[in-house]
Amino acid sequence: MSGRAVTITEVARHAGVAVSTVSYVLSGKRAISADTRRRVLDSVRTLGYHPNAGARALASRRANVIALVLPLRAGMHVPVLMQFATSVVTAARQYDHDVLLLTADEGPDGIRRAAASALVDGLVLMDVELHDTRVPLLRDLAEPSVLIGFPADTSGLTCVDLDFARAGALCVEHLAQHGHREVALLGAPAVVYERGTGFARRTWEGFTEAAAAHGLTGVALPCEETFEQVAAVVGELLDTRPDLTALVVHNEAAVNHVLGALRQHGRRVPQDIAVVAICPDDIAERSSPALTSVLIPAEEVGRQAVRLLMDKLEGRTVPEGTLLQPRLTVRDSTAASGR
Template sequence: MPVSIADVARHAGVSPSTVSYVLSGKRSISEDTRRRVQESIRVLGYRPHAGARALASSRSNTLALVVPLRSDVHVPVAMRFAVSVVTGARDHDHDVLLLTQAEGADGLRRVAGSSMVDAIIVMDVEIDDARIPVLRELGLPAVLIGVPADTDGLACVDLDFTEAGRLCVQHLAGLGHGRLAFVGEPPAVYERRTGFAERTLAGFREAARELGVPEPAVLPCEPTRAAAERAAADLLRDHPGTTGLVVQNEAAAEPLVAALRAAGRSVPGDLSVVAIGADDVAAAVAPALSSVGLPVEELAERAVELAVRGLDDGTPAGVTLLAPTLVDRSSTAPPPRRA
């Protein structure tokens, strides 16, 4: 039942090494031989043994992907990301080994040490992530989704969230909004210093300052309907003059807007809202929210590409920030005229 390279070689009347070279293309093979070998492979249903291959070539053709399991990351987005990584990896003839955050640094050491994977992709990286030093000393290409404080020797991919924050302010200020507010991720996200949240806020505040908008209110928010409703109430009570709102919290966006409307505020009539995050979420709200989208698939693809490229060239390093774009939907308009 198990067909080996020797069987193929025999069947095609060549040596095993020739079969190997046909498969890898690392040496030139005559057109005629190539075809004969490929036919034998087909007929016999040959599949190279992954372990043997890994042993001989010290390449496993497998990537490790570490997925978060925090309750405060938006799960559908994480899942989309994971699926995109698998898809992207397959395009580069790689497979994906799934690790959970819970395995931590030891898990990384384990899969790297036993040569199970030849590169690692890590999602949901914090600014001072404990895994960073480990990744660095592992000697494998590592790609982070997110940007930690010290990026030496590591490749990082992320949306340019600072710019995303600025973009929202610019958009709203451009429409004439003078009082802005920001509904963000849960406090825990800021506390553990997840880079994207921090940077968005920085960009948001910076742009506000530059454009002469008064210091905006910032309301962190748990990813529940009830919390979103509370945030809406708080906003209306404590910052009644607000006309421009930015939401960076996929789970809260819809209920927040719903609560505002339930409270008699029209969107965008009284209040303009811009979302930051997965585009599909923003587009599904009523009214569809103008948003700075998180390019999940593109991030995943970049990450895979960097990981795979890092195998040939040295460790890939440097920070890749994708430029954010704001898609204008039906949730933003000029502010109401002062009564």
């Protein structure tokens, strides 16, 4: 490597054409004869030319970079966040864009800075709360943005997420079909609900409503993440609700503790009690027994977010809300349950 980088001027000289011709070959924005194209591409290859990103951004007013705004707050399950992040990067690359990582600790200023300096063409925000302080900012930003998660008021925005209400309901329906009459939801830590995190609340509501609709007794509880606290909640539940035969767990970090607590209390899964989780597949598969679960389709959500953002960048109009339908995978933690 070393030395100065190859410029488009050198490529043009090497191929014996004008600079603009090289540019058109590379962008495909004007017709170019097959012969010229071949010669230019040859020169590009032999010289090892890479267009200068800054110059390109300056001249075209497009940086070909999008921002990914990560939160990092208590109670968020990090591996899922990471899945979102990597799928956003991968999807962005498919549209020939790169991804700039912005964290929450710079606050709204960071977003404004990146947008105003034309560092990025658009934004993807993760883990949006019901009353997110970043939302007003997005509304009057010139750059388009897409939210992963739904704030309370989605007007003027573009949001994508799994349909968590449906996910909660799906778990209940599955259990109802298997004859369970009394079920419990173990959710996120209390702080997550208090903060107004949409997906946690919506699961809760979906669970509660579906239980009512199917005539089940359903109780929903927040759930902390240390073994001791989980064991306490589980113990309490088992003691006070003798007819309880199924648990829905919507808390990645607590899933294994729940199973451990049940083991400790001498309950077998699924013979004594059924368990359904809402979590990534790898967690469900790695538990013992393997858990029937509704997976968080992080990869799909990330891809959709990028697709929507690209549509907006092209000037196409996109729907305000996009809800991905959950699917339930039956594994060993409910299968044998024939009561």
